[in-house]
Amino acid sequence: MSGRPARPSPQVMESLARELRATLGEEAVRGDAATLDAYGRDESDAGVFPPHLVVFPGSTSDVSAIFRLCQAHGVPFTPCGARSGKSGGSLPVLGGVAVSLERMNRLLSISTEDLVAVAQPGLVTGELMKAVESRGLFYPPDPASLDMCTLGGNVAENAGGPRALKYGVTRDYVLGLEWVLPSGEVLRVGRRTIKGVAGYDLVGLFVGSEGTLGVATEITLQLLPLPRVVRTALLSFPSVLHAARAVSAVLAAGILPRTLELLDDVAIRAVDGRSFHFPPGAGACVIAEVDGNVEEGVTAELTSLGEVCLHEGALEVLVAQSETQREGLWAARRGVSPGLRALKRHKVSDDIVVPRSRMAEVIGRLKAIGTELGLTVATYGHAGDGNLHANVLYDSPDDWPRVEEALSRMLRLTVEVGGTITGEHGVGLSKKRFLPLEQPAPLLSLQRQLKALFDPSGLLNPAKIFDDAGC
Amino acid sequence: MSGRPARPSPQVMESLARELRATLGEEAVRGDAATLDAYGRDESDAGVFPPHLVVFPGSTSDVSAIFRLCQAHGVPFTPCGARSGKSGGSLPVLGGVAVSLERMNRLLSISTEDLVAVAQPGLVTGELMKAVESRGLFYPPDPASLDMCTLGGNVAENAGGPRALKYGVTRDYVLGLEWVLPSGEVLRVGRRTIKGVAGYDLVGLFVGSEGTLGVATEITLQLLPLPRVVRTALLSFPSVLHAARAVSAVLAAGILPRTLELLDDVAIRAVDGRSFHFPPGAGACVIAEVDGNVEEGVTAELTSLGEVCLHEGALEVLVAQSETQREGLWAARRGVSPGLRALKRHKVSDDIVVPRSRMAEVIGRLKAIGTELGLTVATYGHAGDGNLHANVLYDSPDDWPRVEEALSRMLRLTVEVGGTITGEHGVGLSKKRFLPLEQPAPLLSLQRQLKALFDPSGLLNPAKIFDDAGC
Numbered sequence: 001m002s003g004r005p006a007r008p009s010p011q012v013m014e015s016l017a018r019e020l021r022a023t024l025g026e027e028a029v030r031g032d033a034a035t036l037d038a039y040g041r042d043e044s045d046a047g048v049f050p051p052h053l054v055v056f057p058g059s060t061s062d063v064s065a066i067f068r069l070c071q072a073h074g075v076p077f078t079p080c081g082a083r084s085g086k087s088g089g090s091l092p093v094l095g096g097v098a099v100s101l102e103r104m105n106r107l108l109s110i111s112t113e114d115l116v117a118v119a120q121p122g123l124v125t126g127e128l129m130k131a132v133e134s135r136g137l138f139y140p141p142d143p144a145s146l147d148m149c150t151l152g153g154n155v156a157e158n159a160g161g162p163r164a165l166k167y168g169v170t171r172d173y174v175l176g177l178e179w180v181l182p183s184g185e186v187l188r189v190g191r192r193t194i195k196g197v198a199g200y201d202l203v204g205l206f207v208g209s210e211g212t213l214g215v216a217t218e219i220t221l222q223l224l225p226l227p228r229v230v231r232t233a234l235l236s237f238p239s240v241l242h243a244a245r246a247v248s249a250v251l252a253a254g255i256l257p258r259t260l261e262l263l264d265d266v267a268i269r270a271v272d273g274r275s276f277h278f279p280p281g282a283g284a285c286v287i288a289e290v291d292g293n294v295e296e297g298v299t300a301e302l303t304s305l306g307e308v309c310l311h312e313g314a315l316e317v318l319v320a321q322s323e324t325q326r327e328g329l330w331a332a333r334r335g336v337s338p339g340l341r342a343l344k345r346h347k348v349s350d351d352i353v354v355p356r357s358r359m360a361e362v363i364g365r366l367k368a369i370g371t372e373l374g375l376t377v378a379t380y381g382h383a384g385d386g387n388l389h390a391n392v393l394y395d396s397p398d399d400w401p402r403v404e405e406a407l408s409r410m411l412r413l414t415v416e417v418g419g420t421i422t423g424e425h426g427v428g429l430s431k432k433r434f435l436p437l438e439q440p441a442p443l444l445s446l447q448r449q450l451k452a453l454f455d456p457s458g459l460l461n462p463a464k465i466f467d468d469a470g471c
Numbered sequence: 472m473s474g475r476p477a478r479p480s481p482q483v484m485e486s487l488a489r490e491l492r493a494t495l496g497e498e499a500v501r502g503d504a505a506t507l508d509a510y511g512r513d514e515s516d517a518g519v520f521p522p523h524l525v526v527f528p529g530s531t532s533d534v535s536a537i538f539r540l541c542q543a544h545g546v547p548f549t550p551c552g553a554r555s556g557k558s559g560g561s562l563p564v565l566g567g568v569a570v571s572l573e574r575m576n577r578l579l580s581i582s583t584e585d586l587v588a589v590a591q592p593g594l595v596t597g598e599l600m601k602a603v604e605s606r607g608l609f610y611p612p613d614p615a616s617l618d619m620c621t622l623g624g625n626v627a628e629n630a631g632g633p634r635a636l637k638y639g640v641t642r643d644y645v646l647g648l649e650w651v652l653p654s655g656e657v658l659r660v661g662r663r664t665i666k667g668v669a670g671y672d673l674v675g676l677f678v679g680s681e682g683t684l685g686v687a688t689e690i691t692l693q694l695l696p697l698p699r700v701v702r703t704a705l706l707s708f709p710s711v712l713h714a715a716r717a718v719s720a721v722l723a724a725g726i727l728p729r730t731l732e733l734l735d736d737v738a739i740r741a742v743d744g745r746s747f748h749f750p751p752g753a754g755a756c757v758i759a760e761v762d763g764n765v766e767e768g769v770t771a772e773l774t775s776l777g778e779v780c781l782h783e784g785a786l787e788v789l790v791a792q793s794e795t796q797r798e799g800l801w802a803a804r805r806g807v808s809p810g811l812r813a814l815k816r817h818k819v820s821d822d823i824v825v826p827r828s829r830m831a832e833v834i835g836r837l838k839a840i841g842t843e844l845g846l847t848v849a850t851y852g853h854a855g856d857g858n859l860h861a862n863v864l865y866d867s868p869d870d871w872p873r874v875e876e877a878l879s880r881m882l883r884l885t886v887e888v889g890g891t892i893t894g895e896h897g898v899g900l901s902k903k904r905f906l907p908l909e910q911p912a913p914l915l916s917l918q919r920q921l922k923a924l925f926d927p928s929g930l931l932n933p934a935k936i937f938d939d940a941g942c
Contacts (some may be wrong), residue, residue: 113827200918202676205672225724355585423667
């Protein structure tokens, strides 16, 4: 241990920059103001933390060399991808070096026979999806940011998305990783086969480690056969409570759609009338999508789902009649987060998961917290999983004390009902002060020991996940 | 670190036994010869290693107290369940205390609304299955030993089974664990919700850690809705190579059955004519099972599968016409391992996984290794996953040098084609000498450091996974 990492001095940075340029070449090391500002931001509301330098490795050995040089100079270094993260996980909070994996963006191979794809971490998730789908294969994890986010970021955060309901999250598809440890040492963990239990499951430990235990430089992913038939329906309800109860009823009826996405009244207002028109009078909507290989089976499943929802008070069941209609519906869903940002000047986005049986109750109590504190609370997201993106909207930074109070109450409620404070966005910077609500001191201490085993200097992505106050 | 663990002296054991009896009560601590012999064996061929004592904790605090007492006396302790393991993972190789979780066998709760079950580790897997199925729910992992193996053992080994092809393995269903660390400290890791990414994925690290990082005392499992329709077919082929190519062709055709189980000629011979008659002239068979909620969809899928197999040279496609026929088929499949044991006096069972595109080639080469060395090699198992149970049968212990040579060649071949030496049985004692074939020294060293972080004294389940020679 060389003590707690700190902001590097200009002298140290100058000397490190020289060595980085000598190793990587001039154009792979940038320190201009616009670049530093851009790499100090992400899609969270955690603030702006410009690094001293941004480096763009082109290979695994570049990444290894960068890590070794940063360690040698005692300079903090923080990997980043598309900077689409929602918890500040790739923000270089102590400055130092931002290590962007975006140039390592090649799709290395797709095997239709093995149902396996191998990619570099900078590959945009949506591009992988398109490439495998053109060969009749399927990569299910579908974060809303799929047109910009990268696989490396998905691995770091264990990204989910609507289809997680039926198909699981990123970790369910990562078979193997080439991994650069904080020391710069390069390992291959996991495998290329569908199953395997040789040794400890380091893939399991690394996926979702939020860039604090090392970085993936090559990712081996399991694929599935692409389902031949997909049917999508929009179900409207008088209120969000009706919708939440219908989601539970669908699952309890033994139906497992691939998505059950919820939009409450505020979320509908955020996107209605732009590219898509929701049914008039809808107090909430659910987007349900069912898939399979046989038309009759898929249609029958969607019909049963519609019947359950009508029984639970659905106003209308509209089935998308074309791929264009279906795409319009999903574009509206993906527009909720940016749309909410446009409704009020500021928003903070939460990402709680609650036991599915408690969802309707929790939504009611989240809304009540907003009412009590005079704040607008939007709830939407992956209701089938119990994963709610609860957003607090506000007009002015002066409202922050009330917003912080709302967040704190919402997360306490979540833990109280047996839920978790983050379903897919990660703890990062935004939620580290709340992690002790969910995890007691001995568990946090064990995780700090793991971090110290992998990163004794603490220079890799410092000040994340665990609150410094608890050090 | 208190040095390398060693066999305890009689004096130390006597003093520990007194304290264990005082803590747990007389009947929870046994040292009679029959019990010690029984707890020195499992379903592997790794040998007999009787412990000095067997203890039967009734609660988490009992487990914690046992671990603390063993640590205080410097006595090795090894957890065990049903002792149905195939890699010797629960054998107390240095003697000491065998900690049997079998009395902690309660099913604590099933929530149909949350799709979650909570159980103690000693619960038999098949009993959990029956209990959840009676409520319309589904726990997919189905190791062949499901009538005797326990959930705690399934967690320790990350058990699979035929249905892993469509539904994944144990780790895909473990949401949360109550976990006793080697020190005796009790933690809760993971969650009760379907998703969650708060902190490092310790559940991922602990599942499959083969009883070397601690023991589960409570297991929270995700369930699925029970598929309403299941159809099963037996497909016979002229040879195992035809069958292997058909398995690949089914998957390449975009069909994802829930099982694609392979039996070669030797495996068929081991069970034919007992409870089940295979089609005459079959050189290999595949048991394919398809499930879903809608009759038409499932039937159509099975029909497509049959057509693909006929195109690949299948002799016959027989669809089970009743639940009795279906059960008979699966009973035959589960009878392969004991049946092979009856064919010759000895067998060693391998558990390799190879990329699916290489399966037919690998089976041919495994058979050739047997022919060259004058040994019978049976190949069967979860062919859809590329997971083959390759068994070497032999008559006399004098054959061991040739058997060892065959095993070594088979595992080298596996690694050479990009496979793994164990798909679901674990490394344990049986395969630790082969692990360096697959994993290089730096990766093994990192895993040893993890083990040392959790278990500095090394007293928990010593001499497993990592070969002592490499210490």
